Amino acid sequence: MVRSLSFLQLFVILAVGYIGGVLLYRGIPDADFSFLVQLYDSRAAQNSSTSLLIQLASFLSFYVVAMILSLSKRTSWFVMLVGALKAVLFGLASAHILAGGVNMLAYSGWWFPFKLLGTFLVIVFCWTLSPPFFTRKTVKRSNNSKLPLMIVGVGLVLFFADKAAYNLLGG
Structure with a gap:
């Protein structure tokens, strides 16, 4: 029950963040969100001239920021905020x-499918770095770094599959 409840919470974070991003875009029609959308995905801002290295850095920045925030007990509370921010940017870019x-x-x-999976991977990554209080171990053990690294690896495979699908569909 605890595991299913946690994944349900992750889907709620994804859905609420996505809807929040769409409502943000629709609620402030005069605002220019193209800079935020370009940070999320330059192709969404109709600017496909951005180099692959900048796109990869933008993709990895969510993982790096979450990892840095998880290093300290004082900032580990903000790790899930990185995943929620990615979900909000997903909704914002989608509406754009x-x-x-x-x-x-x-x-x-x-x-949509690639960004949905990529956003969910970032949320799961954040969850593995800073799990909810009811799934934390009570006995002090070393952190398992294999799962977060595996999630980043899957995310990189998804990133390059996204690039291949974009080129295949004539982007």
């Missing part, structure tokens, strides 16, 4: 793409 009149086949076949 749809408002820009993107092809629905490209959106539903390429952008």
Whole structure:
């Protein structure tokens, strides 16, 4: 029951963050969110001229910030905030793409599935770094660093699969 409750909480964070990002985009129509959207994914801001290295750095920045925040007990409370921020940016970028009149086949076949999985991976990564209070070990043991590294590896595979699907669909 505890495991299913935790994954349910992760899906709630994802859904609330996504809806929050969409509402933020719709609630402030005069604001220019293109800079935030470009930080999330430059292709969503209709700027595909960004180099692969900058896109990779933008992708890895969420993992790095979460890892840095998890190193201290004082900042470990903010680790899940990184995952929630990624979900909000996912919703914001999604609303930006749809408002820009993107092809629905490209959106539903390429952008949305890859970004949904990528965002959920960041949330799971944050959860492994700073688990909820009811799943923490009571006995002091060393942290297992294999699972977070494996999640980052899966995220990198997903990142390059996203690039391949983007090029395949004529992006």
